Amino acid sequence: MTMKTNQAWIEYCKSLSPAIVETCSRTAVSAGGTSLARALHGALPDWQFRHALARGGWYRLGGIVDGQGQRVSDNLEQWVEDALDACDGDMQQLIDEHEGKTLYATRFVGQTHYLTANVGDAADDFLQLEIEDLQEMKVHQLFSNEPTTLEELVDPRGGKDVPMPLGLPFYKLRRIQHIGAFLQRMLAQKPEPASIHRMLEDWSKSSAGSTSVYANHWVIATREHLDRYHQPVFRAQPIATLAGDPPEFDAAPETTGLKLQEALNRFDRAVGYPMAWYFHMLTTKAVPHWVAQSTVEDALAGFAYLPQRDVDVIRSWLHRPYSV
Incomplete structure (x- = not known):
């Protein structure tokens, strides 16, 4: 399916949301991300979604339950703010008014599946x-x-309370978007290409782009908010979909020639596509910057272990470095 305008993609993604929400509601989290992808393909047969990455270790504030587990509020922060306002901002009065009551805060713990x-x-x-x-x-x-x-x-550090689950884990849709449309909105706001635009351009020009698909190896975490002048601000951060940390780059500084070529090849094989070392130099910092300089110096000296298009990408980065 081809859509020409960013707005068309925004509207189209909105139209997919009901089917995704329904799929989330009937898919068990215990079945895992691959099962979620299969369920989504069944609900949206036009699209073959691939489970790329899961990122966890975060939580957000929830609501309030009483000692019997009955729901008091779905919004802890709003309940506290309203109760404090009713006490004219007097925290001690608020504490005194709830003396003897057993109320527990809740939080949602989870991870994001891309x-x-x-x-x-x-x-x-x-x-x-x-x-x-x-x-x-x-x-x-x-x-x-x-x-x-x-x-x-609402969110004290430490404490002796042991978290206890109030139900089974569940899936919830956070966002669906066309990444190209989002990045075009970034350019409309600020015509100077951001680092993410340059990374994608380098991918397309290099051996990586002719060998593999960007979305098979990266997802892009996006953020949008309004600044103090109520103008939209966009952020986009690439995240490698590697399982675990990237491999260690096995070459000492000032390594050149055949030994450097072998180190580059080992890294690329471990990650799964050519020029992986370059893109991880830009993002995860798994590869030091001296490698870019040495590869270009090797090319100028006649060591042709990189295609010319890759050398051109690296030289362009050396003239105008960036990181993502």
């Missing part, structure tokens, strides 16, 4: 789906730590 589906041949021509798997946990007892600030009340 799934991608290729649309066309361009490096950024893919749909990216972000689905969270979440589990609500009962955490600390409110007011038991005699809080003096809002933060100490």
Whole structure:
């Protein structure tokens, strides 16, 4: 499917959301990300979503339950702000009014699953789906730590309360977007290409782009917010879909010639595509910058172990470096 305008992609992605939400509601988290991708393909047969990456280790604030597990509020922060306002901002009065009551804060712990589906041949021509798997946990007892600030009340550090699950994990749609459309919106806001635009251009010009698909190896974490002048600000950060950390680059500084070529090849084989070392130099910093200088010096000296198009990409970076 080809769509020419960014707005068309935005509207189209919105039209997919109901089917995705329904799929999330009937797919068990315990079945894993691959099963989620299969379920999505069944619901959206036009798209072959691939499970690319799962990132966890985060949480967000939840609501409030009482000692019997009954729901008091779905929004902990709003409940606390309203209750404090009713006490004219007096934290001690708030504590006194709830003395003897057993109330627990909850939080949602989880991870974000990134799934991608290729649309066309361009490096950024893919749909990216972000689905969270979440589990609500009962955490600390409110007011038991005699809080003096809002933060100490809603999200205290430490404590003796052991988190307890309030239900099974579940999937929730966070975002679906066409990455190329998002990056075009970035350029419309600020015509000077950002680092992510340059990375994608380098991918397309290099051996990586002619050998593999960008979305098979990277996802792009996007953010959008308004600045103080109420103008949109866009951010895009590439994330490698490697399982674990990238391999260690096995060459000492000032290595050249055959030994450097062997180190480059080992890194690329471990990651799975040519020029992987270059893109991880830009992003994960797994490869030191001296490698770029040495490869170009080798090429100028007649060591032709890199295609000329790759040498051209590296030379361009040396003249105008960037990192992502």
